[in-house]
Amino acid sequence: MLNKVTLIGRLGADPEVRYMPSGDAITTIRLATSRRWKDRNSGERKEETEWHRVVFFAGLAKVAGEYLKKGSQVYVEGRIRTNKWQGQDGQDRYTTEIIADEMHMLDSRSGGTANYADNAPPLSTYDNHGAGSSSASSAASSSASAPAAFDDFDDDIPF
Amino acid sequence: MLNKVTLIGRLGADPEVRYMPSGDAITTIRLATSRRWKDRNSGERKEETEWHRVVFFAGLAKVAGEYLKKGSQVYVEGRIRTNKWQGQDGQDRYTTEIIADEMHMLDSRSGGTANYADNAPPLSTYDNHGAGSSSASSAASSSASAPAAFDDFDDDIPF
Amino acid sequence: MLNKVTLIGRLGADPEVRYMPSGDAITTIRLATSRRWKDRNSGERKEETEWHRVVFFAGLAKVAGEYLKKGSQVYVEGRIRTNKWQGQDGQDRYTTEIIADEMHMLDSRSGGTANYADNAPPLSTYDNHGAGSSSASSAASSSASAPAAFDDFDDDIPF
Amino acid sequence: MLNKVTLIGRLGADPEVRYMPSGDAITTIRLATSRRWKDRNSGERKEETEWHRVVFFAGLAKVAGEYLKKGSQVYVEGRIRTNKWQGQDGQDRYTTEIIADEMHMLDSRSGGTANYADNAPPLSTYDNHGAGSSSASSAASSSASAPAAFDDFDDDIPF
DNA sequence: TTTT
DNA sequence: TTTT
Numbered sequence: 211m212l213n214k215v216t217l218i219g220r221l222g223a224d225p226e227v228r229y230m231p232s233g234d235a236i237t238t239i240r241l242a243t244s245r246r247w248k249d250r251n252s253g254e255r256k257e258e259t260e261w262h263r264v265v266f267f268a269g270l271a272k273v274a275g276e277y278l279k280k281g282s283q284v285y286v287e288g289r290i291r292t293n294k295w296q297g298q299d300g301q302d303r304y305t306t307e308i309i310a311d312e313m314h315m316l317d318s319r320s321g322g323t324a325n326y327a328d329n330a331p332p333l334s335t336y337d338n339h340g341a342g343s344s345s346a347s348s349a350a351s352s353s354a355s356a357p358a359a360f361d362d363f364d365d366d367i368p369f
Numbered sequence: 370m371l372n373k374v375t376l377i378g379r380l381g382a383d384p385e386v387r388y389m390p391s392g393d394a395i396t397t398i399r400l401a402t403s404r405r406w407k408d409r410n411s412g413e414r415k416e417e418t419e420w421h422r423v424v425f426f427a428g429l430a431k432v433a434g435e436y437l438k439k440g441s442q443v444y445v446e447g448r449i450r451t452n453k454w455q456g457q458d459g460q461d462r463y464t465t466e467i468i469a470d471e472m473h474m475l476d477s478r479s480g481g482t483a484n485y486a487d488n489a490p491p492l493s494t495y496d497n498h499g500a501g502s503s504s505a506s507s508a509a510s511s512s513a514s515a516p517a518a519f520d521d522f523d524d525d526i527p528f
Numbered sequence: 529m530l531n532k533v534t535l536i537g538r539l540g541a542d543p544e545v546r547y548m549p550s551g552d553a554i555t556t557i558r559l560a561t562s563r564r565w566k567d568r569n570s571g572e573r574k575e576e577t578e579w580h581r582v583v584f585f586a587g588l589a590k591v592a593g594e595y596l597k598k599g600s601q602v603y604v605e606g607r608i609r610t611n612k613w614q615g616q617d618g619q620d621r622y623t624t625e626i627i628a629d630e631m632h633m634l635d636s637r638s639g640g641t642a643n644y645a646d647n648a649p650p651l652s653t654y655d656n657h658g659a660g661s662s663s664a665s666s667a668a669s670s671s672a673s674a675p676a677a678f679d680d681f682d683d684d685i686p687f
Numbered sequence: 688m689l690n691k692v693t694l695i696g697r698l699g700a701d702p703e704v705r706y707m708p709s710g711d712a713i714t715t716i717r718l719a720t721s722r723r724w725k726d727r728n729s730g731e732r733k734e735e736t737e738w739h740r741v742v743f744f745a746g747l748a749k750v751a752g753e754y755l756k757k758g759s760q761v762y763v764e765g766r767i768r769t770n771k772w773q774g775q776d777g778q779d780r781y782t783t784e785i786i787a788d789e790m791h792m793l794d795s796r797s798g799g800t801a802n803y804a805d806n807a808p809p810l811s812t813y814d815n816h817g818a819g820s821s822s823a824s825s826a827a828s829s830s831a832s833a834p835a836a837f838d839d840f841d842d843d844i845p846f
Numbered sequence: 847t848t849t850t
Numbered sequence: 851t852t853t854t
Contacts, residue, residue, distance in 0.1 A: 211402035211849085212377035212762065212791060213419055215449065216534070218603060218632065219370045243370035245448070260372055260450060283634065285536060285603075285689065289404070290374065290449070291419060292465065299458060306451065306465035314536065314689060316601065316634045339816025371603065371632060375693070377762060377791065381847035401848045420847075440848060442793065444530065444695060444762075473530060473695065475760065475793050498657025529696045529720035531737055533767065536689035540851035560852045561688035563766070578690055578768060579851075599852060607722070608692065608767070609737060610783065617776060624769065624783035688853085 213289040215308050217262055218316065219243040221282050227275035235271035239264050239278060241286065263307040264288065270313055270338045277315060285314035312337040372448040374467050376421055377475065378402040380441050386434035394430035398423050398437060400445065422466040423447070429472055429497045436474060444473035471496040531607040533626050535580055536634065537561040539600050545593035553589035556625075557582050557596060559604065581625040582606065588631055588656045595633060603632035630655040690766040692785050694739055695793065696720040698759050704752035712748035716741050716755060718763065740784040741765065747790055747815045754792060762791035789814040 222240040229235055244259040264286055266274040278284060288310035297303045378400040385397045403418040423445055425433040437443060447469035456462050472495050537559040544556045562577040582604050584592040596602060606628035615621045631654050699717040706712055721736040741763050743751040755761060765787035774780045 211379075211404070212375060212444075213402035213404065213421075214375045216373045217371060218634070219372070243372035245370070245372065260448075262372075262449065285371075289419075290421065290465075297460070299460075301456070301458075303462065304464070306449075306463075316536070337816070339814070377793070379848040381849095399847065403849075418848080442849080475695070496657070498655070529722070530694060530762075531696070531720040531722065531739075532693045534689060534691045538688075538852040540853095558851065561690040562853075563688070563690065577852080578766075580690075580767065601853080603689075607737075608739065608783075615778070617778075619774070619776075621780065622783075623781070624767075 215286075215288050215290055217241055217243055217264070217286045217308065219262070219284065219286075221278055221280050221284065222261065224280045225275050225278050227271065234268055235266075235275055237266040237271040237275040239266075239274065239284075241284065263305070264310050265307050266310045266313065266338075268338060270310060274310075274313060283316040285312075285316055286310050287312035311339055374445075374447050374449055376400055376402055376423070376445045376467065378421070378443065378445075380437055380439050380443065381420065383439045384434050384437050386430065393427055394425075394434055396425040396430040396434040398425075398433065398443075400443070422464070423469050424466050425469045425472065425497075427497060429469060429495055432495050433469075433472060442475040444471075444475055445469050446471035470498055533604075533606050533608055535559055535561055535582070535604045535626065537580070537602065537604075539596055539598050539602065540579065542598045543593050543596050545589065552586055553584075553593055555584040555589040555593040557584075557592065557602075559602065581623070582628050583625050584628045584631065584656075586656060588628060588654055591654050592628075592631060601634040603630075603634055604628050605630035629657055692763075692765050692767055694718055694720055694741070694763045694785065696739070696761070696763075698755055698757050698761065699738065701757045702752050702755050704748065711745055712743075712752055714743040714748040714752040716743075716751065716761075718761070740782070741787050742784050743787045743790065743815075745815055747787060751787075751790060760793040762789075762793055763787050764789035788816055 219241040222242050226238045227235055228238075241262045241264050242259050243262065244257055246255065246257045248255050286308065288308045290306060291309050292304050292306045295303050295305065381399040381401055387395045387397075389395060400421045400423050401418050402421065403416055405414065405416045407414050445467065447467045449465060450468050451463050451465045454462050454464065540558040540560055546554045546556075548554060559580045559582050560577050561580065562575055564573065564575045566573050604626065606626045608624060609627050610622050610624045613621050613623065696718040699719050703715045704712055705715075718739045718741050719736050720739065721734055723732065723734045725732050763785065765785045767783060768786050769781050769783045772780050772782065
């Protein structure tokens with residue numbers, strides 16, 4: 211079965227980074243996508259903004275936490291997950307989020323936040339495909355300098 | 370900005386069809402997508418099922434309501450929309466759904482529910498791209514026989 | 529059946545715009561996507577650039593021809609089409625191209641070519657879904673000023 | 688940059704499987720996707736079939752070679768690659784293919800070819816994300832029995 | 847609640 | 851031929 215989401219939008223705030231006991235990072239962002247259309251009857255232009263909670267794990271979480279900022283434009287690919295939890299009143303609540311497995315920063319060169327380009331890695335795509343928790347741990351414990359981000363590059367089939 | 374979802378899954382129940390005052394249909398389905406993986410540490414196979422609420426409007430709603438059944442396998446493309454509403458306790462609640470704009474029945478000929486193939490249209494893709502509410506209304510008021518479904522075919526660029 | 533391509537890349541040259549007898553524009557771009565990975569055996573970083581021929585029709589062709597430039601970063605969605613033709617030697621040749629039905633300029637505000645932002649429309653998505661040649665013609669004959677680009681906005685379902 | 692293709696279609700012939708000196712399989716299929724639309728001017732229904740050459744490597748190649756048959760319906764995700772080669776006349780030729788990194792068999796239960804269901808694995812998604820050539824080799828040398836196919840399941844992040 |  |  212397929213459960214795939216692709217988003218291009220901007221962060222409404224800086225990323226939030228938390229850490230697991232294992233040392234793995236978990237980064238969460240709020241991403242806005244807006245849709246514009248012209249009402250066929252009234253002819254009015256309309257706009258609607260949708261906010262998405264996007265969660266990154268392991269190596270992706272590190273890169274997202276380090277390089278994304280409020281206002282950054284980003285491409286995200288992942289899957290929908292809805293979590294069930296209980297409110298204080300004992301009632302079921304649901305929260306839907308996007309579990310990201312691919313991320314691509316779209317603010318080229320001077321783009322985005324002022325000092326963004328200072329430590330940005332070359333524009334490229336990061337992903338989590340096939341990453342297990344063990345290798346993720348080792349990635350998470352590697353150096354936080356910019357080149358370390360490249361540890362997450364996809365080892366691909368060399369044909 | 371981009372907000373796109375693609376799902377391939379099976380219906381957990383027959384579609385629910387409601388009608389607007391204008392006569393337009395609104396069809397809702399519950400779609401299951403499951404994900405299987407092997408835990409890298411324990412080696413165990415795991416499986417997780419995600420349930421999606423998918424909503425179809427206008428011409429798509431008609432086709433979905435007519436041809437999809439509990440257990441049908443379907444491809445859906447659309448966008449994420451989260452609705453905010455108030456519970457009886459006055460607290461904010463959120464419901465996330467997929468607003469479909471393309472649908473593709475995957476139960477081929479002999480496939481799916483027993484008597485499914487009897488009145489199924491040729492395997493094809495239906496979509497709502499660019500459909501305004503007025504044209505949608507006229508589609509909704511057209512005959513309910515199988516060929517009518519074709520009214521929703523995308524008029525495409527003839528090059 | 530589904531035949532969908534999504535690309536994010538940069539133009540290798542300015543767009544080429546041609547016109548049909550009907551007045552409709554046809555715009556073609558060459559789009560580079562590059563893939564980077566680290567070879568698992570040698571540990572070397574590798575990079576491979578793929579060039580795509582992307583074709584826009586009707587209203588999309590106008591917007592693409594007007595606002596895209598060499599070096600622009602763009603999101604394109606469309607379908608694969610392979611054309612068969614005959615070389616001078618009488619042998620069959622094949623050319624594969626992407627017929628775009630959605631386009632999204634990713635060079636934000638300050639981004640892209642120097643004077644790009646001067647006449648750029650608000651960042652948004654253009655599409656051709658469901659556009660027939662007749663409506664396309666009328667779009668093509670509308671004024672070429674920036675606001676005209678909005679004529680191509682998707683009329684969407686107002687629920 | 689992003690270069691992504693998603694196809695749902697049917698095989699025009701049985702898969703072709705070749706083997707690398709390393710023992711890795713390479714499987715190629717011809718996949719048809721068809722598009723139907725109604726001409727807005729003439730009102731005629733039209734149909735166009737596009738044929739795609741899809742190539743699978745490593746573990747995916749094994750599964751594709753074993754379980755797909757002429758007529759099978761399949762979901763494929765991958766990237767576009769155009770190869771340049773020289774005809775006998777010394778002229779450059781180009782061949783475009785889809786390098787698959789995910790595959791999903793859509794013929795449920797009784798679907799597709801007669802004896803398909805006999806040895807089919809549970810309906811699921813196979814992928815090559817992040818597979819390097821070394822791990823691919825070991826997968827290729829594992830047993831060819833049905834359960835072996837599960838070796839290719841995505842080890843995913845266990846949150 | 848589907849399906850394999 | 852783009853870009854980092």
